[in-house]
Amino acid sequence: MTSTSPVLTGESTSRFVQTKRFRIHYHEAGQGHPIVLLHGSGPGATGWSNFRPNIEALSAGHRVLAVDMPGWGESDTQTAETGRDHTATLIDFLDEVGVDRAALVGNSMGGMTAISAAVQHPDRVSHLVTMGAPCPGPNLFSAGNGPSEGLKVLIEAYQEPTAENMKRLVRIMCFDPAMATDELAGLRSQAAAAHPEHLRSFLEGGTSSAAAFFALAGQLGSITAPTMAIHGRDDRVVHFENSLRLTTVVPDSRLVLLNRCGHWAQIEHAAEFNRLVGSFVSAT
Structure with missing residues (x-):
């Protein structure tokens, strides 16, 4: 008689932990060396909506x-009083869940947090993986001047979180329109509607640590963690030149540039992403 492992769901993996400043919601599965998945920004972004094609695959050999x-999903929102430092929040989270060192895997805004942690807390970061993440320095979000096309759509969705704008948001994140499913747009819409205070918080202050992140350009060379930057060649939110710059200055680094791929490599190329990250963490 054969047995099969239960399929992971958002409900079965859902957990909460109280840190110094926030009650944090997260999803957990698997055992082994920890991999922490950090989602991007945008209304309705959550750990589950950003990484649901990846959690089960990566948990086969790792604690995911x-x-x-804070300010997203079922976690507490962030305010001027609590502060908006995601790097400090990440370290507090690792302390509470008993993780000394972890592989950090960050998409976009989550990549900013992962890079900051690798610079400021090298003893806590075993591996650094970014996907579609900005890099400190000039041309932060685009190859030209001003906000990128995708960033403009993201801000509009924060200002008016309608179903139509959510659909526009997921479409611009993907190269293949077929990947921008109604289900994915619906997940984002539901999460945004459930916590309007998160949207207000972002519009009021975003993440105040962003300025500190962009000032890290001169410290990227100090990153000691093995680093892999994954970027879509067709990313309309954060241009792939950001990952080129990151791998130019981080000593132990490599770049994976995926053609026919937008801002969400972990969704559009889930199987390849899971293979890349799983083998990278296991091998190094």
Whole structure:
């Protein structure tokens, strides 16, 4: 008689932990060396909506934790009083869940947090993986001047979180329109509607640590963690030149540039992403 492992769901993996400043929601599965998945920004972003095609595959050999950062998902919101430092929040989270060192895997805004942690807390970061993440320095979000096409759509969705704008948001994140499913747009819409205070918080202050992140350009060379930057050649939110710059200055680094891929490599190329990350963490 054969047995099969239960299929992971958002409900079965859901957890909460209280840190110094926030009650944090996250998803957890698997055992082994910890991999912490850090989602991007945008209304309705959550650890589950950003990484649901990846959690089960990566948990086959690792302890996987997909976090809702403060101001997103079911975690507490962030205010001027609590502060908006995601890097400090990440370290507090690792302390509470008993993780000394972890592989950090960050998409976009989550990549900013992962890079900051690798610079500021090298003893806590065993591996650094970014996907579609900005890099400190000039041309932060685009190859030209001003906000990128995708960033403009993201801000509009924060200002008017309608079903139509959510659909526009998931479409611009993907190269293949077929990947921008109604289900994915619906997940984002439901999460945004459930916590309007998160949207207000972002519009009021975003993440105040962003300025500190962009000032890290001169310290990237100090990153000691093995680093892999994954980027879509067709990313309309954060241009792939950001990952080129990151791998130019981080000593132990490599770049994976995926053609026919937008801002969400972990969704559009899930099987390849899971293979890349799983083998990278296991081998190094």
